[in-house]
Amino acid sequence: MTTLTIIPIHGIPEVRPGDDLAQLIVDAGDLEDGDVVVVTQKVVSKAENMLEEIDPSNPLSHKPLVEQESVRIVRRRGELIVSETKHGFICANAGIDLSNVERGQAALLPEDSDRSARRIRDGIRGKAGIEVGIIISDTFGRPWRRGLTDVAIGVGGLRAIVDLRGTPDALGREMMVTEVCVADELASAAELVMGKADNVAAAIVRGVDPEWLGDGSVHDEVIRDPAEDLFR
Amino acid sequence: MTTLTIIPIHGIPEVRPGDDLAQLIVDAGDLEDGDVVVVTQKVVSKAENMLEEIDPSNPLSHKPLVEQESVRIVRRRGELIVSETKHGFICANAGIDLSNVERGQAALLPEDSDRSARRIRDGIRGKAGIEVGIIISDTFGRPWRRGLTDVAIGVGGLRAIVDLRGTPDALGREMMVTEVCVADELASAAELVMGKADNVAAAIVRGVDPEWLGDGSVHDEVIRDPAEDLFR
DSSP, rough: OOOOEEEEOHHHHHHHOOHHHHHHHHHHHHOOOOOOOEEHHHHHHHHHOOOEEEEEOOOTTTHHHHHHHHEEEEEEEEEEEEEETTTTEEEEEEGBBBBOOTTTTEOHHHHHHHHHHHHHHHHHHHHHHOOOEEEEEEEOSSBBBBEEEEEEEEEEEEOOOOOOOOOTTSSSBBBBOEEOOHHHHHHHHHHHHOTTTOOOOOOESOOOOOBBBBOOOOHHHHHGGGOOOTTT | OOOOEEEEEEOOOOOOOOHHHOOOOOOHHOOOOTTEEEEEEEHHHHHHHHHHHHHOOOOTTTHHHHHHHEEEEEEEEETTEEEEESSSSSEEEEGBBTTTOTEEEOOOSOOOHHHHHHHHHHHHHHHOOOOOOOEEEEEOOSSBOOSSSEEEEEEEBBBBBBEOTOOOOOTSBOSSSOOEEEHHHHHHHHHHHHTTTTTTTTTESOOOGGBBBBOOOHHOOOOOOGGGOOOO
């Protein structure tokens, strides 16, 4: 395995509805073929105008949006709602974000984050002729462990899960189950250089295994079938 | 934020009980002050002789060990047991590993992974005079999302969670809750260069924010208090 480099992309301006994210990334980043570009959900939601007006004087005014974006409440405690969103994610407040958006606005998740990622991938290919993988990342909590980590909510041109089942281990025997969610690991790695307050909305991961690039989907690969999920 | 580099450490030999991991890492890696070194649980368990004999002809012979290492079964389906281990982790098969160990052996989790990490940190400081942070990583599944990711089960000389609560966001307003589990994100990042079958047992993450280095503990910072956990 070779060295990976995680490079923050500075200089993406404040994103507004209708902005062409592929163009902003090409202009601000020094991309190379085979890079994976991790883009935060927030700027994708802004560019796609997934913004709703809320009453800034009411700290609960986004709650009706949480209900609207959810298909099932998984847990509720006080003001915290953990729900399954219409996209299939299980997360707090249906992924709705009030930080780093204008006061009086809430940012919903993209309608289809895999599609958003493919569009950015296609845009970069068309504008710059560079072949990259794209991850849309978001910051989720998780059961049992404190602290948030970034995960992938959409991919384009990247396999979300790499299946190492059956690959011999270092002692030469068949391995049992090692399906690694490289999309989530790449999203987490990128988060380390993004820094919540620094306005770095995207990062490049350079040096990934070329076999990971290809057609992938968070929706199809990562979201666990409810029938096989022990925790719904 | 600056660039991060993730560097696999090649050349650590097959680890045996009693081996001095700090020495093996100093010999094989080109460490610098401020690096974070991520070490896989398996080699820590081997060095600490957390190995148990099992009957290699019986695919279920490790199950009594799973019961022994668990304090509570959380879910059970077929042969899969998700339990809370005596260390406080919730994971499959109590973290017991049968791959990459000798046939007829099972590797249990270290007794106290934070202590293991601190010992490796102290050893590297003593032998080479280099000040690093250490993460012991392991590969866990998670609810709702398919695919495994690496997380931190112990840290030494590194804060597991960095609290960005109250840091102004890029638009200048107070953020709500952003406690980032940088230890888990660093473990995931390192996994990307380790490759299950390549026998790379450790990796260096270079370029981390110096403020993340300091006294930390996965046990104290990351394991969620059962009283505040919605998913037990």
